[in-house]
Amino acid sequence: MTNTVDSETGARARTRAAIMEAALVVLGRDAQASLSDVAAAAEVGRTTLHRYFPERADLLRAVARQVAQRSLQAIERAEPHTGPVEAVLRRIVEEHLELGPILMYLYTEPVLHSDPVVVAEMTTMEEGIDEILARPDANLNPQLSRAWVRRTFWGLLYAGWETAKNGEMTRHQIVEAIMTTLTSGVYGSDSSAL
Known part of the structure; x- marks a missing residue:
C-alpha cells in the first residue's frame, strides 16, 4: 500500500489527503461515524472513498x-x-x-x-x-x-x-x-x- 500512496500524484493524492483529513476530524469527534460520514466530510462519494479504502479497517489503519x-x-x-x-x-x-x-x-x-x-x-x-x-x-x-x-x-x-x-x-x-x-x-x- 505504501508504494501506491508514494506513487499517487495530483488529483489522486489530493483526494486521498482530503479523505484522511476528514477521517481524522470525523472519527475524532464520533467514534461510531460511518464511512458515509467521512465521505461527506471529505466531499467525495462513498464509492470514491472505497476506491482508496475498500474496508473500514483499511481506513482506520491508514x-x-x-x-x-x-x-x-x-x-x-x-x-x-x-x-x-x-x-x-x-x-x-x-x-x-x-x-x-x-x-x-x-x-x-x-x-x-x-x-x-x-x-x-x-x-x-x-x-x-x-x-x-x-x-x-x-x-x-x-x-x-x-x-x-x-x-x-x-x-x-x-x-x-x-x-x-x-x-x-x-x-x-x-x-x-x-x-x-x-x-x-x-x-x-x-x-x-x-
Whole structure:
C-alpha cells in the first residue's frame, strides 16, 4: 500500500489527503461515524472513498499510521534533546493538544489493537516519550517505573483533551494543569491535612 500512496500524484493524492483529513476530524469527534460520514466530510462519494479504502479497517489503519507519524513529528518539533526534560515535556504537551480527539479514538478502537503494523507504530510513538524520560536529567521519582510515568503522561494528555472538548479550561490552563500534575502531583504543598 505504501508504494501506491508514494506513487499517487495530483488529483489522486489530493483526494486521498482530503479523505484522511476528514477521517481524522470525523472519527475524532464520533467514534461510531460511518464511512458515509467521512465521505461527506471529505466531499467525495462513498464509492470514491472505497476506491482508496475498500474496508473500514483499511481506513482506520491508514488513520492510525498518519496519527502515529504526526505524534512523532510533534515530538521532534518539541526538540526532545534541547533543554531540561520538564521544558521538553511541556513542548510535547503543547504539540499534542491538537491530536487529542483522534488519539483518544485510536487507543480505544479494537480493530487497531490486532494489527501488528499499527501496534508497532503506536509503540514507536510511546518510545519517543520513553526516550525523554530516560534522560539522566529527568529526575523521576525512583519509586515509580518509567512505564508508569509514561502512562501517566498519556493519561494527563487524555484528561487535557477531555477538558478541552468540554470547554472547561483554556488551552494555557490545560497545559499548566498537566505540567503541575506531572511534576508536583495532586497534593498541595501542605498535604499534612490528609
